[in-house]
Amino acid sequence: MSLITDEIRSSATEFYTGNDICQVKSKFLLTEVGLPNGLLPLEDIEECGYVKDTGFVWLKQKKKTEHKFEEIGRLVQYAPEVTAYVEPNRIKKLTGVKAKELLIWITLNEIYVNDPPTGKITFKTPAGLSRIFPVSAFEIKEEPNDVKEENAAAKEVKETAAAVEVKEV
CATH class of the missing domain: 1.20.5 (Single alpha-helices involved in coiled-coils or other helix-helix interfaces)
Structure with a gap:
C-alpha cells in the first residue's frame, strides 16, 4: 500500500516526475539538509516530492534496487517507494530502506550526521541498534x-x- 496519496501530492511544495530531474533534486535536497548526496542512490525514479511544511519527502522508483557502498562494504536495499521526514542533518521516520548485516536484512528508520565537522553519520533501526560510518562513504564526488x-x-x-x-x- 502506498503512503503517497493524491492529497499529499497536491500539498507538495516540490513535485517532479522523471528520473533525470528526480536524481538532481534528491541529491540537492540531501545536500541542502546537511546529508551526503549519495545517501539515496536510487535507479529509474518515476516521481519525487517534498512537503516543506512538514519535511515529508518521497521517492518512487520502478522497482526495488540494491546498492553496495564500496567504502564500507555494506549492501543496502531500497523499496520501490522510499519516504521520510527531513530536517537539518537528519532523516526521521524513514521507510523503504534496509541494510544487510551479516546474513539478515535490517530495516533502517533514522539517519543523522552527529557533529558535521567530525564527518560521522549514524544509521538507526526501529529496535534502537545503530552503526556509525564516515560521511565520505556516502558522498558522490562531483x-x-x-x-x-x-x-x-x-x-x-x-x-x-x-x-x-x-x-x-
Missing part, C-alpha cells in the same frame, strides 16, 4: 566543470574517430 567539459570533448573526439574508421572500412 567533477569540476572544466574536467566535465574536457571529458565530454575527449568522448566526442573518440566517437568521431570511431565513425571515421567505420566509414573507411
Whole structure:
C-alpha cells in the first residue's frame, strides 16, 4: 500500500516526475539538509516530492534496487517507494530502506550526521541498534566543470574517430 496519496501530492511544495530531474533534486535536497548526496542512490525514479511544511519527502522508483557502498562494504536495499521526514542533518521516520548485516536484512528508520565537522553519520533501526560510518562513504564526488567539459570533448573526439574508421572500412 502506498503512503503517497493524491492529497499529499497536491500539498507538495516540490513535485517532479522523471528520473533525470528526480536524481538532481534528491541529491540537492540531501545536500541542502546537511546529508551526503549519495545517501539515496536510487535507479529509474518515476516521481519525487517534498512537503516543506512538514519535511515529508518521497521517492518512487520502478522497482526495488540494491546498492553496495564500496567504502564500507555494506549492501543496502531500497523499496520501490522510499519516504521520510527531513530536517537539518537528519532523516526521521524513514521507510523503504534496509541494510544487510551479516546474513539478515535490517530495516533502517533514522539517519543523522552527529557533529558535521567530525564527518560521522549514524544509521538507526526501529529496535534502537545503530552503526556509525564516515560521511565520505556516502558522498558522490562531483567533477569540476572544466574536467566535465574536457571529458565530454575527449568522448566526442573518440566517437568521431570511431565513425571515421567505420566509414573507411
